[in-house]
Amino acid sequence: MNTITPRNRLLAAAKKLPVDRPPCICPGGMMNMVFQEIMEESNCPWPGAHTDPQKMAGLTFALNEAGGFENYGLPFCMTVEAEAMGATVNLGNLFFEPHVLESPLNSSAEADLLRPLDVDAGRARVVIDAIKLLKAAGTDVPIIGNLTGPVSTAGTLVDMSILLKEFRKKPAEAQRLMEYMVINLVKFGQAQIQAGADAICISEPSGTGEILGPQLFRDYTLKYINQLMDALDDAPVKIVHICGVLKSVYHIIPEFNCDVFSVDSIVGLDEIKKFIPNKAVMGNINTHALAVMPPEKIAKLTRYAISRGADIVAPACGLSTTTPLLNVQTMVRTTIAESESARRKSGE
Amino acid sequence: MRNKAELLKVLSDCVVGMEDEAVVEAAEEYIAAGYPAMEGILKGLADGMQRAAVLYEEEEYYIPELLICSDAMYNGLAVLRPHAENTDSQKKHRIVIGVVEGDTHDIGKNLVRIMLETAGYEIHDLGRDVALQKFVDKAIEIDADVVAMSSLMSTTMSGMAEVIKMLEEAGIRNRVKVIVGGAPVSLAYAQRIGADGYSANAIEAVKLVDRLMGADTSSLGIAT
Numbered sequence: 061m062n063t064i065t066p067r068n069r070l071l072a073a074a075k076k077l078p079v080d081r082p083p084c085i086c087p088g089g090m091m092n093m094v095f096q097e098i099m100e101e102s103n104c105p106w107p108g109a110h111t112d113p114q115k116m117a118g119l120t121f122a123l124n125e126a127g128g129f130e131n132y133g134l135p136f137c138m139t140v141e142a143e144a145m146g147a148t149v150n151l152g153n154l155f156f157e158p159h160v161l162e163s164p165l166n167s168s169a170e171a172d173l174l175r176p177l178d179v180d181a182g183r184a185r186v187v188i189d190a191i192k193l194l195k196a197a198g199t200d201v202p203i204i205g206n207l208t209g210p211v212s213t214a215g216t217l218v219d220m221s222i223l224l225k226e227f228r229k230k231p232a233e234a235q236r237l238m239e240y241m242v243i244n245l246v247k248f249g250q251a252q253i254q255a256g257a258d259a260i261c262i263s264e265p266s267g268t269g270e271i272l273g274p275q276l277f278r279d280y281t282l283k284y285i286n287q288l289m290d291a292l293d294d295a296p297v298k299i300v301h302i303c304g305v306l307k308s309v310y311h312i313i314p315e316f317n318c319d320v321f322s323v324d325s326i327v328g329l330d331e332i333k334k335f336i337p338n339k340a341v342m343g344n345i346n347t348h349a350l351a352v353m354p355p356e357k358i359a360k361l362t363r364y365a366i367s368r369g370a371d372i373v374a375p376a377c378g379l380s381t382t383t384p385l386l387n388v389q390t391m392v393r394t395t396i397a398e399s400e401s402a403r404r405k406s407g408e
Numbered sequence: 409m410r411n412k413a414e415l416l417k418v419l420s421d422c423v424v425g426m427e428d429e430a431v432v433e434a435a436e437e438y439i440a441a442g443y444p445a446m447e448g449i450l451k452g453l454a455d456g457m458q459r460a461a462v463l464y465e466e467e468e469y470y471i472p473e474l475l476i477c478s479d480a481m482y483n484g485l486a487v488l489r490p491h492a493e494n495t496d497s498q499k500k501h502r503i504v505i506g507v508v509e510g511d512t513h514d515i516g517k518n519l520v521r522i523m524l525e526t527a528g529y530e531i532h533d534l535g536r537d538v539a540l541q542k543f544v545d546k547a548i549e550i551d552a553d554v555v556a557m558s559s560l561m562s563t564t565m566s567g568m569a570e571v572i573k574m575l576e577e578a579g580i581r582n583r584v585k586v587i588v589g590g591a592p593v594s595l596a597y598a599q600r601i602g603a604d605g606y607s608a609n610a611i612e613a614v615k616l617v618d619r620l621m622g623a624d625t626s627s628l629g630i631a632t
Contacts, residue, residue, distance in 0.1 A: 150537075157510070159510060160512055224472040
């Protein structure tokens with residue numbers, strides 16, 4: 061067991077197979093894993109690292125090398141898909157991640173105006189090329205590719221509040237837009253897997269139970285994430301992250317087609333585990349704490365997450381760019397140490 | 409012809425029932441019958457929005473429903489407001505609101521704005537992705553009572569702490585109450601950055617502002 065590689069540990073933990081300890085990862089995408097300190101250290105700063113595959117790969121590689129998370133995770137934002145389909149994006153700076161400035165559609169009825177996502181162009185290609193570079197490096201560190209969830213992507217192509225209203229008032233049009241999202245996200249996801257991604261993580265910051273309520277969560281978030289995941293069946297590991305409080309949709313979570321379910325810091329790991337005994341549960345270290353609290357506190361939060369049954373230890377959301385490297389290192393070190401002490405106690 | 413009480417109930421029902429088209433007809437009938445517009449706003453439209461808020465708190469309604477209700481309310485207001493007698497003799501509390509720089513998620517902010525407007529506050533909405541200095545400049549310009557900020561991303565939420573520092577530097581921190589919200593924000597975070605209040609949703613935001621203003625809400629604008 062001592063020789064298990066980070067990749068095999070993640071693959072095993074995701075399938076709920078016996079492992080020496082939980083992996084400590086951060087998937088990337090909406091769950092951004094990088095921050096200024098590592099950007100400066102690696103000389104791969106934002107915004108350049110969003111558009112240059114060498115720098116994108118270099119940045120996530122550097123974080124792992126520095127004793128950070130036990131994975132590579134890219135991209136570092138949730139705008140690649142929307143931009144490829146026609147949204148105008150501000151790439152941000154060293155502090156701010158890229159964000160959509162203008163939605164191209166006034167209504168989901170205008171889905172025909174969107175551009176098909178081209179995996180050989182723009183930042184979609186940057187992501188694919190960066191995955192290839194990481195794969196070519198030949199390390200035993202798992203590569204996690206990311207997709208912005210179908211509801212969240214649609215909600216940047218049409219203003220989110222219009223989309224939410226149309227979910228109720230114009231379901232036929234909204235469903236057509238969502239189907240367009242799935243077709244194009246599948247292309248991007250498949251290209252990531254072919255390039256060498258070991259896991260695909262889909263994050264839904266907008267299509268949440270808190271925002272939609274149980275009925276629309278089932279009709280939109282669940283339905284289209286599952287269509288997407290069904291089409292990405294080649295992904296060795298499938299991760300779904302849903303932001304926010306889940307209470308109103310706990311009963312729906314088991315229906316997600318995924319190996320790993322990742323939760324926000326407000327969700328009790330032991331509570332969600334009761335609903336999904338067959339899935340690995342990932343989470344959920346508070347990202348604000350990671351940004352501002354001393355390492356001792358981070359160690360405590362990490363131990364707590366493990367004690368509550370985290371199969372995979374991860375931040376609860378995307379990291380702030382002001383997060384100190386020491387806190388991420390502490391999270392990883394604590395995961396390793398805590399599991400060793402637990403094993404000693406249980407007499408292994 | 410329906411009488412006033414019936415029409416007020418229809419107006420309220422249209423808002424809570426998400427009838428964003430039928431509400432226009434009802435409002436027109438109400439005005440045509442010569443009933444007072446302000447009463448139609450208070451006891452019809454605003455009442456419907458309050459009922460929608462209750463349904464939200466009871467988890468019958470979620471965000472899409474609240475958004476359609478507020479469309480219905482605004483559609484009704486567009487008919488009634490031009491006929492409303494001027495009630496601005498009483499100074500309303502002024503609120504500057506916006507989503508901080510780097511972030512374009514504004515549904516929560518918009519709902520807070522709608523609910524505060526419904527409760528009678530004067531809102532100055534800076535929109536989303538707002539340069540931090542703008543919060544300070546606007547607060548000075550309109551002599552604001554409250555600065556309300558939100559951030560939906562953990563990468564941008566520190567901007568709210570910056571604005572609080574900038575309000576201090578501008579020497580007006582003690583003249584305004586600062587309230588914050590947004591998915592990654594918590595009460596503990598609000599306290600840590602020195603905000604005066606936090607609310608988890610738009611309905612709570614109204615209660616929070618009422619409390620901070622020591623409110624006698626009955627004297628404020630369109631509040632019932």
